[in-house]
Amino acid sequence: MISFILCLAILICGYFTYGKFVDNIFAPDDRDTPAVAINDGVDYVVMPQWKLFLVELLNIAGLGPIFGAMQGALWGPIVFLWITFGTIFAGGVHDYMSGMLSERHQGVSIAEVTGTYLGHTMKNIMRVFSVVLLIMVGTVFAVGPAGLIVKLIDPSKSGNGGVFSATTTWLAIILIYYFIATFLSIDKIIGKIYPIFGICLIAMAVGVAIGLPLHGYKIPEVWANLHNMHPAGTPIWSFMFITVACGAISGFHSTQAPLMARCLKSERQGHFVFYGAMVAEGIIALVWAAAGCSLYEVTNGLNTGLQAILKDGQSAAIYDVCITTMGHVGVALAMLGVIACPITSGDTAFRSARLTIADWAKIEQGSAKNRLKLCIPVLGVGAILGFGNTLGVLSYTVIWRYFSWTNQTLAMIVLWSGAMYLAKEKKNFWVCAIPATFMSAVSITYFMMAPECLGAFAALKYNTSVAYPVGIIAAILFFALFWKAKSHADQIAA
Structure with missing residues (x-):
């Protein structure tokens, strides 16, 4: 337990x-924030700092830091090491820079920010990339909770079962809520209920942390287990770094940060x-990673017990941890967590998709008519994908299978954007350039050997002898391109 406490x-x-240190490098000042200068009463609304923190936490979290960590x-x-140092040196920097750069550019979406510093081509790529990712996340976080609600209320009715099944009914209800939350002012629904669910998310973690030693x-200690304990023998690099995602660094966060960048009263709130x-x-x-490492049987140095519970699905694993560590209180929190947490990521995903398209097409969003023009098609696509899954036309796994890699690739791009911004401002760009280089190696290595990527070819699947060198070379190449762009910017400035 010493390593956990450390x-x-x-x-x-x-x-x-x-x-x-990162905050001082960026140097927030007393200029008017977008929430003060624009304040359209819909997306640009001043909110209290404590509420901003809890809404941002729930925006970026959902079930990510729970299931990804397990x-x-x-x-x-x-995995403790990656969560700890990944959060401090990569995830924290990524989230801070994506939020503050958006704030410095009138609260625009992350696609517009990356275009400013990485060029027009990258802007268009990121526009498409972001919208597809956000609609995919929103859809999955509608379908998943719908199935979980049915399973908790009446397991006999779970499953697809046609157009009028219980799952499709709940999916329709969730999508209607998503439409309302996407359309209305951010402080009307999101600003009111998110802080409550954010507190519940924190309470779940506190309860588990106390319950483990109490029971x-x-x-286990890190230094006593410095070997790969994955039952399938899946390589640590780069699969563990991709799998944990939200618990250390996640590109999805950069799509959510602009929501709060539009609500800051002062730039100095960005650090918190x-x-x-x-x-x-x-x-x-x-x-949650500690719970996964502690509660389940280890066979011959492999986490076979944890693997078994995870095969039953994320809701089963969360439920099991909560009831083991907190009893009946844990059951209530687990039910709330596995339903509310993904829903509160889904609605902001669709809201971010609306705003990304609005920034792209330069459609002002203060008008209800203009919001409807975007809400209807965005939620319409989500509905088609969602109902297609529940009716067996589309596969949930197909919708979701590429999320892990695209998520971390997005984080890589945002970090390079931050590095370019700091370089142009003659500031310490290394705080972004180093994690950007690292995540470039992670992303390319994973792409080379993951089964859903180039690992679909038998010769490349889990082939570390090919993937590792390619990942390192690609990371060096990306850094060289950044250095060339930085040097060119320096020459122009001179």
Whole structure:
């Protein structure tokens, strides 16, 4: 348990030290924020700092730091290191920069920000990339909760079962809520209910953290388990880094940060709202990873027990951890968590999709008519994908299978954008360039050997002897391209 406590302490200290270091490099000032200068009463609305923090936490979290961390625990306690240092040096920087760069550019979506610093071609790529990713996330976070609600209320009615099944009925209800939350002012629904669910998410993590030692479970030490404990032998690099995602760094966060960038009263709130929310998410992920490493049977140094419970689905795993560590209170929190958390990521995903398209097409969103023009097609596509899944026409796994890689590739692009911004401003660009280079190696390595990517070819599947060198070479190449662009910008400035 010593390594768990040390990692927890490092995360907390990281917020006050490295987080503040990054904040000082960016240098927030007293200029009017978009919420003050624009304030359209819909998307640009001043909100209290404590509410901004909780809404941002729930925007970026959902079930990500829970299920991703438990999946990451399959590799053993070594995942503690990635969650801790990934959060401080990569995820926190990524979330802070994506939020603050959006704030500095009138709260525009991340696609517009990347275009400003990486060129027009990248802007168009990111526009399409972001909208597809957001609609995919929103759809999955509608279909999943619909099935979970049916399973909790009446397991006999779960499953597809045609147009009028219980699942499709609940999916319709969730999509109607998504439409309302996407259309109305951000402080009308999201600003009111998100803080409540954010507190519940934190309460779940606190309950699990207290329940583990209270019920006699021992959290294994990192130094005693410095080997791959994954039952399938899946390589640590780069699969663990991709799998944990939201618990360390996630490109999805950059699509959510502009929502809060449009609601800051002062730039000086950025450290707490953006970097702070990511650290909080890292702490939540650390707790759930510890649960995954502690509660289940280890056979011959492999996490076979954890693998077995995860095969029953994410809701089953969360339910099991909660009832084991917190009893009946845990059951209530688990039911709330597995339903509310994904829903609260789904509605902001669709809202972000609306705003990304609005920024792209330059459609003002203060008008209800203009919002309807975008809400209807965006939610319409989500409905087609969602109902297609419940009716057996489309596969849930097909919709979701490419999320992990695209998510971390998006994070890589945003970090390079941050590095370019800092370089142009003659500031310490290394805080972004180093994690950007690292994530470039992670993303390309994964793409080379993951079964859903080039690993679909038998010769490349899990072929580390090919993937590792290619990933490293690609990362060096990306850094060289960044350096060339930086040098060119320096010459122009001179």
